[in-house]
Amino acid sequence: MTETPTPTPTPTPAPHHPYGTPTTPHVTVRGEAHLEVDPEIARITVTLTARGTDRRTTLDGLTHRNTTTLDLIRTYGDAIEKLETGTLTINPELTRHGRAERIRAYHGNIQITVTLGDFTALGELVTRLADHDLTRIDGPWWGLRPASPHHAAARRQAVQGALQRAREYAEALDTRLGALLELSDTGVHGDPHMAPVGFSAQARSYGGATESAVDAAPVDLEPVRQTVDAQVEASFTLIPPDLG
Template sequence: MSDAPLISVRGEAVLEVEPEIARVVVHVQSQESDRRDALDRLTERNRQCLELVRSYGDAVEKLETGGVSIVPLLKYKRREGDVRAYRGTVQIKVVVADFGVLGELVTRLGDMERTYVDGPEWLLRRDSEVYARAARQAAHEAVERARRYAEALGSRLTGLVELSDEGLGRAQDAGGPVTLAAAYGRAAGAPEEPEPIDLEPAKQVVRAAVEARFTVSPPDLEPR
């Protein structure tokens, strides 16, 4: 084992960047006294919702169904089989890459009959270059910090012993999602299309931290 003196340091980087994508969750519902009617209504509303989202083309990065349920609603909790209605729900997950159409899409979805929207959730892509940039800056900070310590001791860096990643993380600015709901469709005399809601993307904070150990030349510890 080398007897060279060691310097151990920590390097950190914090980047504040614009989000790359937005995720919204659409809940499409139906409620009818007959099971088949509830299912037919749900199928039709789900189709209309999917057609609307698909009409935005490449602006939508991902579209997938999160779950489907048909639930009987009982008249009296103590009497099984006494069904008053059937409620159907489809959950649709949408990832939007073009923020220019996001406000319009959210309001149009929320304007559909028995549909409500949760979102947007602002995100970076999992393979975003921002994470690699933060890691590089954290490593550079560790080297610079170690070099300053070495210079203070009259030494110089001679080698890297270990570099360990403390992990990358993302913290999103506080702010609740927008929820839009339409229980009964358009009212008489309402405009054909709703006014697009203004949405301001929330900054994403990306952190990276590393710990590093360097060998250094013998320090000059003589008093000056």
């Protein structure tokens, strides 16, 4: 008769005590990082306007300005990281004629957002766009790319800060750290900033003499440094200190 082997009992894991015990004390600390870095990208918003006495004329004028503007922006090649078209609107302008309302004119708007990584090209592009009729430029808004290495650098610095702080507490108790129990990311933040003096160029509306974009010097735009913050919380076990 073959005997059935007795199964080896699975060891019961030790209960987890979130606040530690006398034999396994814990220390929980916060680590922070605050970096100030140069921006990597800049965004501008270009708003094109058209006005006409009928809807078709207004739309044709807006389409022409949009095509001309996009063609100019694309000449900057790799300096342009992203080119996006936002909302397009055609609105009637109403006026009262006796007791009835009549359409006096149509107003059209289209918005384009341009993201550049070359700040030298930025100043030149803004100057050339501002020379176009019925064109408004707002910005720049400075920022970092989503995958910027500065975010990772801030996280590493926050973790190192938490580890250093925990070691200092352990040294104050004349002991040392045991094991890492938990590491929580409480946030990484990069704050976008506008230029110190917000730049808004409104091109001429209905003709008029302006300086040619060929002769105009590029606008000098000083990048605004970006702040990157990171915070973590870390829990460690401590070798039980001798408090006697």
